[in-house]
Amino acid sequence: MSGFESIRTRREGDVLVVTLNRPERLNAAPPAMFDEIRDAISSLDGARAVLIAGEGRAFCSGADLASNALAPGADPGQATYEALTKHYSPGMLAVAELDVPVVSAVRGAAAGIGCSLALAADFTVASETAYFLQAFVNIGLVPDGGASWMLPRLIGRARAAEMMMLGERVPAAKAFDWGMVHKVVADDVLDAEALELAQRLAAGPTRALGAMRRNLHAALDGSYVDALQREADAQRDMRGTEDSAEGGLAFLEKRKPAFKGR
Structure with a gap:
C-alpha cells in the first residue's frame, strides 16, 4: 500500500501492519494521520489481524495540532473540536469497529491520543521503555480519543482519575500491574513479539474472534441479559461457518485446526 504521508503499511502474511511514521516528531499525530489510519484499515484485502506500531523511539507522543496552523482570527476551541469530530474520533471508531x-x-511514549490508540487494541504489547500518559491536565485540557470511556473500564475509576487528574507517566511495569497492557517485553524483541501475537490471532477463527470483539465492546455498556442474547446470536452465526466445522472436525481427529476466516 502507498500514498500515505504520516503512516506506513505492509503485509506480513495475514497481518496488516500499520506503522505511525513521523519519528522526527515522536509520531505526534496531525489530524490527517487518523484519516490515513482509517483509510488503511477500511479495506483489509484479506488481512485477518491488524498490528499498529510506531516508527523509532516512541509509539505516539499525542496530537500534533501545531502542524495545522490556524487561520487568522480562527477560534482555537472550534478548531480543536473539528479536529476531534472530523478526524481523530472517526479514526478511533474505525479501529474499534x-x-x-x-x-x-x-515503545517509548504513548501519550494523549497516542495512549488512546494504543489501548484501543485487543492486546497491547509494551516494551520496557514504554509509558502511558494523559497530560492534558498540565495544559488545562481534558483527555480525548475515548480515554474517559476506556480508562475506567480498563483500570477502574480511581486509577483512571490518577492518570487523568495528576497527569503522571504510567511506566510499562505499572501498566501491566494495573491490567492496562497484555505483556511487557524487552525493547529489542517488541516488534517480533507483537507480530507473533498478531499472526497467532490471524491464524485463528477470525470471524468468531470478530464476534468476540463486538461482544466485549457491547458488554461494557449493556446488561447481563443483553450479553446472553448477543452470545446466543453470535453462536448461531458462528455455527454456520467453515471455521466452526473445521474446529469440530480437528477436535475429533485430535489435530490442530486450520482456520481460514470463513
Missing part, C-alpha cells in the same frame, strides 16, 4: 483482532506494539 474492525471485525478482526488488533494488536498494538508500544
Whole structure:
C-alpha cells in the first residue's frame, strides 16, 4: 500500500501492519494521520489481524495540532473540536469497529491520543521503555480519543482519575500491574513479539474472534441479559461457518485446526 504521508503499511502474511511514521516528531499525530489510519484499515484485502506500531523511539507522543496552523482570527476551541469530530474520533471508531483482532506494539511514549490508540487494541504489547500518559491536565485540557470511556473500564475509576487528574507517566511495569497492557517485553524483541501475537490471532477463527470483539465492546455498556442474547446470536452465526466445522472436525481427529476466516 502507498500514498500515505504520516503512516506506513505492509503485509506480513495475514497481518496488516500499520506503522505511525513521523519519528522526527515522536509520531505526534496531525489530524490527517487518523484519516490515513482509517483509510488503511477500511479495506483489509484479506488481512485477518491488524498490528499498529510506531516508527523509532516512541509509539505516539499525542496530537500534533501545531502542524495545522490556524487561520487568522480562527477560534482555537472550534478548531480543536473539528479536529476531534472530523478526524481523530472517526479514526478511533474505525479501529474499534474492525471485525478482526488488533494488536498494538508500544515503545517509548504513548501519550494523549497516542495512549488512546494504543489501548484501543485487543492486546497491547509494551516494551520496557514504554509509558502511558494523559497530560492534558498540565495544559488545562481534558483527555480525548475515548480515554474517559476506556480508562475506567480498563483500570477502574480511581486509577483512571490518577492518570487523568495528576497527569503522571504510567511506566510499562505499572501498566501491566494495573491490567492496562497484555505483556511487557524487552525493547529489542517488541516488534517480533507483537507480530507473533498478531499472526497467532490471524491464524485463528477470525470471524468468531470478530464476534468476540463486538461482544466485549457491547458488554461494557449493556446488561447481563443483553450479553446472553448477543452470545446466543453470535453462536448461531458462528455455527454456520467453515471455521466452526473445521474446529469440530480437528477436535475429533485430535489435530490442530486450520482456520481460514470463513
